[in-house]
Amino acid sequence: MDMIPSRPPPAGQRGVQAWLRRNLFSGWVNTAVSLVVGYLVVVSTINLTRWVVTGASWEPVWTNLKLLAIYRYPMELAWRPVIAVGVFLMLTGLSAALGRRAGKGKIIGGLYAWLTGLVVVLTVIAWLAWPSVREAWTAATFMAAGGYLAGWFVPKLVRAQAWLWSAGLPVVLVLVYGLGGEGPWATVRTLEWGGFMLTIVIAVFGITVSFPLGIALALGRRSSLPAIKYFSIGFIELIRGAPLITWLFIASLMVPLLLDTSPDSIPALARALVAVTLFSAVYMAENVRGGLQSVPNGQREAARALGLSGWQTTRLIVLPQALRAVIPVLVGQAIGLFKDTSLVFIVGLHDFFEIGRRIIPSQPESLLYPGGVLLELSLFMAAVYWFFSYRMSIASRQLEKELGVGER
Amino acid sequence: MKQASGTPERIPFWRNVKTLGLLAQVIFTLVVLTAIVILWNNVASALARSSLPADFSWLTSRAGLPIGERPIPYTPDDPYWRALLIGFLNTLKIALVGVILASILGVLVGLARLSNNWLLRQIGTWYVEILRNTPLSVQIIFWFTAAIATLPPTISAPIRLPGGILFSNRGLAFPAIYPGFGFTAWLPWLLGAIILFAVILVMRRRQIRASERPGLAWPYALAGMLVVAASGYLVASQQATIPSTVAVDFVTERGRGVTFTDTNGNGERDRGESAYGHVPVTVTVPEAAIEARSSNLVEQRQVKPSVIRFPVIEEGEYDTFDIRILGESDRERFSIHWIDAPVSGVVFEDRNNDGVWQEGEELDAQGEGFQGVRTVLTVTGFQRDLVSDRDGAVRIPNFDPVGTQAENVEEIEDAGRSGAGGFGPSNLFGANAASDDEPSDAPTLDTVVDIRPSGALVWSPPSVPVSNYTGGFRFTASYLALLLALVIYTATFIAEITRAGIMAVPKGQTEAAKALGLSGRQTFSLVIFPQAVRIILPPMISQYLNLTKNSSLAPLAAYAEIFAISAVVANQTGASVPVTILIIVSYLIISWFFSVVLNIVNARMAIVER
Incomplete structure (x- = not known):
């Protein structure tokens, strides 16, 4: 008995024509919508492209890229933050390669490839236009490649991975802050920091420090000890009640009073970091609390039945499951924090946003442009923030898929 | 056996969980209290040294702040508390309008993302992806300094929109209706009309219930109300004279x-x-x-x-x-x-x-x-x-x-x-x-x-x-820019909530509705949407709270809401501590209000289980 081979679907249900009919022209209304919206999209895309290419004046952005990147950081020391980027990429490459060897780590691999691509583009631009950081960007590219190759060819490094990451942080710090004295390792005080570098510093510090703090607050909120529980609830609700910008403002007013020192003795960066970290920590706590609540009570009871202590149960059984459930949410929060760093202008810091908003438009050269330079600058800033946030949100979605959150 | 029923082995106090817990709490409380006392002393001595005001007595002194955006009458000669009140009202003014507009836009974008038209779906997706991942601060700057500020100036060249609306770099101005000289004479009529509305509504409902036939009560009530209000308007307008004073x-x-x-x-x-x-x-x-x-x-x-x-x-x-x-x-x-x-x-x-x-x-x-x-x-x-x-x-x-x-x-x-x-x-x-x-x-x-x-x-x-x-009635450029940015930004989140809510309604519901012979529109409005609202509303309300809190970015658009005014007041008076308290209290009131609304909604929306 012969099986009749299955036939392809009729011509009307496949191919470009069928797709078009199904998705764009499936009825009178749909056709009308497609035509009108399509016309508007085409016209606005053409106009926008024409404006971006010929109408807009991008010179204020191009000539001020140094300000936007590092603000007043000395130009002769600009190689140091670049090398810090290289160190970070080296470690990321190492982890990506080790992960790939182990058959996982697709997400970190994707991030690594994306960031390395960015660094390569910057290196090419540096060779074309920025002679002072040419070597530094080249070195960063090589460091990124070196990290990956090391991880790929020396699989034993997997054991040293955590140590290398922990060592990387102080190295980056030394590179950015300096060691003191004169010459290539001179200290660059935080007053001189600014631009995108400062944005990254605040975001990374805020996320890293608020993570343990947030877990502690979340555990505190679920504690059976009333004093700790109500303190945590009160703290979380108080900080969550008011927006970040008010906490930044309050920090700039109150930190000198609370420590009873003159306002000048505490750098603005420290005040901003206090506010950003505490603010991020309470939101982190609420997210982690959601994860803690998702862990079934049976897990805890089983752990206790096995003889684990209360602390061991939390550390080995409950927290790992809780954090796994909320990692995508935490990445979302990290994106939020990255965007929110733009509010530090309120304490007088010159982050990426503040430089585009106030420093560049008030330059004498910028005043010559009719109508100001803020349109181009705000679009450039939006594009940069978007570029990083969007990549992180893709990573968050991949994580969600990989961890299978909500699919059990 | 004997031992078990007898005296149990006593747990030493240093291993007793209860004692340890109590001890931990005492230590924790002591640490927190000490920290508070130290910080309090620091603040007290710092205040004493700098002789900054630490109480609220400055609230009644002259503010001297010019505020362009004032929902209630105000002059710079008014006291600080009135300036702060105006800030609070301005926060409400932008939050209320913003919440309504963001809901409309967000639901529309969410529906576009579920549309069966590929183009609309793509536009919805990219709207969300682009605007959600761009900081609100950058969007405010864009609208305020890059978009609205470059519009034609008011003098000589406002854009004339239909209906007498004027639009320029000073904002938007609409025609408005205000009470005239005959308004007080009209008020009793209005009151009567409202009472009549209620009376007709109740009576007609009773009648409908008694007749046991389907019917609507409100058209009659509305007609009655409108007749009374209109005739009252005519009479009051006829009698209205210009007051001699x-x-x-x-x-x-x-x-x-x-x-x-x-x-x-x-x-x-x-x-x-x-x-x-x-x-x-x-x-x-x-x-x-x-x-x-x-x-x-x-x-x-x-x-x-x-x-x-x-x-x-x-x-x-x-x-x-x-x-x-x-x-x-x-x-x-x-x-x-x-x-x-x-x-x-x-x-x-x-x-x-x-x-x-x-x-x-x-x-x-x-x-x-x-x-x-x-x-x-x-x-x-x-x-x-x-x-x-x-x-x-x-x-x-x-x-x-x-x-x-x-x-x-x-x-x-x-x-x-x-x-x-x-x-x-x-x-x-x-x-x-x-x-x-x-x-x-x-x-x-x-x-x-x-x-x-x-x-x-x-x-x-x-x-x-x-x-x-x-x-007329004016929206200033600041208000407009902040409103646009808040609405467009918050709508991305509301769109995602709407989409998720509608997608969370099981497919069987659609199929069952189709099987019953409901049209596409009926399926959506009678079956899908009521169920989706249950899922959508709670996260939507927390987005409303976010919008209200995000209105504190107002200084970027020079809009005088509570935070912007508080910041200026803190600089003018030097009263850091009282102003800090006032800011926190204002926002806690707002947050508390939203959490009350959320609780009510949750209680209403909860599925009644039998």
Whole structure:
């Protein structure tokens, strides 16, 4: 008995024509919508492209890229933050390669490839236009490649991975802050920091420090000890009640009073970091609390039945499951924090946003442009923030898929 | 066996969980208290040293803060607490409108993302992906400084939208309806209408229930209410008279006046005589002039050379007008090309002598010491109907008396001949000026301000006296920019919530509805949406709270909400601690309000289980 081979679907249900009919022209209304919206999209895309290419004046952005990147950081020391980027990429490459060897780590691999691509583009631009950081960007590219190759060819490094990451942080710090004295390792005080570098510093510090703090607050909120529980609830609700910008403002007013020192003795960066970290920590706590609540009570009871202590149960059984459930949410929060760093202008810091908003438009050269330079600058800033946030949100979605959150 | 029922092994206190827990709490409390005491002492000594105010007594002293955006009457002479109250009201004003608009836009985008039209789906997706991943601060800056600030200026060139709406870089102004002189007479009728509505509604419902037939109660109630309200409106408007105490104090030279309650009847506004708002007036100026110099303007990111602008005077507001270039030599050299006579034009030098303006014939006003070309607009029979603002303000363009424009003696003699370079339907005016009084007598401006009668309500369209709006209802540029940014940003989150909520309704529901023969629209509105709302509302409310909190980015758009005003007050008074407390308390009240609403919604939305 012969099986009749299955036939392809009729011509009307496949191919470009069928797709078009199904998705764009499936009825009178749909056709009308497609035509009108399509016309508007085409016209606005053409106009926008024409404006971006010929109408807009991008010179204020191009000539001020140094300000936007590092603000007043000395130009002769600009190689140091670049090398810090290289160190970070080296470690990321190492982890990506080790992960790939182990058959996982697709997400970190994707991030690594994306960031390395960015660094390569910057290196090419540096060779074309920025002679002072040419070597530094080249070195960063090589460091990124070196990290990956090391991880790929020396699989034993997997054991040293955590140590290398922990060592990387102080190295980056030394590179950015300096060691003191004169010459290539001179200290660059935080007053001189600014631009995108400062944005990254605040975001990374805020996320890293608020993570343990947030877990502690979340555990505190679920504690059976009333004093700790109500303190945590009160703290979380108080900080969550008011927006970040008010906490930044309050920090700039109150930190000198609370420590009873003159306002000048505490750098603005420290005040901003206090506010950003505490603010991020309470939101982190609420997210982690959601994860803690998702862990079934049976897990805890089983752990206790096995003889684990209360602390061991939390550390080995409950927290790992809780954090796994909320990692995508935490990445979302990290994106939020990255965007929110733009509010530090309120304490007088010159982050990426503040430089585009106030420093560049008030330059004498910028005043010559009719109508100001803020349109181009705000679009450039939006594009940069978007570029990083969007990549992180893709990573968050991949994580969600990989961890299978909500699919059990 | 015996031991088990006897004395159990006593747990030593250092291993007793209860004791340890208590101990931990005591230690924790002590640490927290110590920290608080240390910090408190620090604050106290720092305050004592710097002698900054630590109490709230400054709240009643004069603020001296000018605030442009005020939902309740306010002057800089008012105390601080009133300034802060205005900030709080402004927060509510932007949050309320923002929440409504963001919900509409967000639900639309969410539905677009579920549409079966591929193009709409893509637009929805990219709207969310692009705008959600861009900081709100950047979006505010974009709307405020890059979009709205580059719109045409109010003076002479507002964009006219249908319905009398004006749009410019000063914001948006709509016509509005305000209570008129007959409003108090109308109030009892309104009250009666509302009572009638309730009565008819209840009676009709009872009737429907008794008849056991389907029927709607509200159309009858609404009809009854409208009949009473309308007849009351007619009666009240018929009877409305201009109150004898209302007067106008008009300063002709400045083109502004105040409508007020003239208690002592002397026609001048004395101390203690309060403003009488929303009074319809007609301002008549028999003959007047305005001077303007040509200058280079930046408009929509382009330099427009040698433009002259006069305040907006619309057709029908004047009998005749005439525009001349002042100065003999200038008049011979230059002419005016009208873009919108008699309001704006370009001064040009006719280099190819063809009598018309061509690109490039404008004057380059960059030259050293070049003040532009002086031009003067003279109008006769100017008459404008206005409605005074809430604080009684009436404004018309700053007219000058005719004849004060001449820069020298020749100019005055010259005024008689006029003609050359003149423009308009009539050149009569020049002749009038020449036959005027002796030059020694300073000419004066005769302005007549009449109060018009009004009914129960008064229709107040916006107008532009000089460079800002008057009358109507205004959204300032700051408000508009902040509102746009907040709405567009929050809508991305609401769109995602809507999409997730609708997708969370099981597919079986759609199929069951289809099987029952419901149409696509019925399926959505009767089956899917009611179930989706249950899922959508709680996260939606937390987005509303986010929008309200995000309105604290107002300083970026120079909008005076609670945080922006608090920041200024903290700088002015130095009262860091009290202001900090006030900021936190205001936002806690807002957060608390939203959590109450959320709890009510959750209770209502909970599936009633049997």
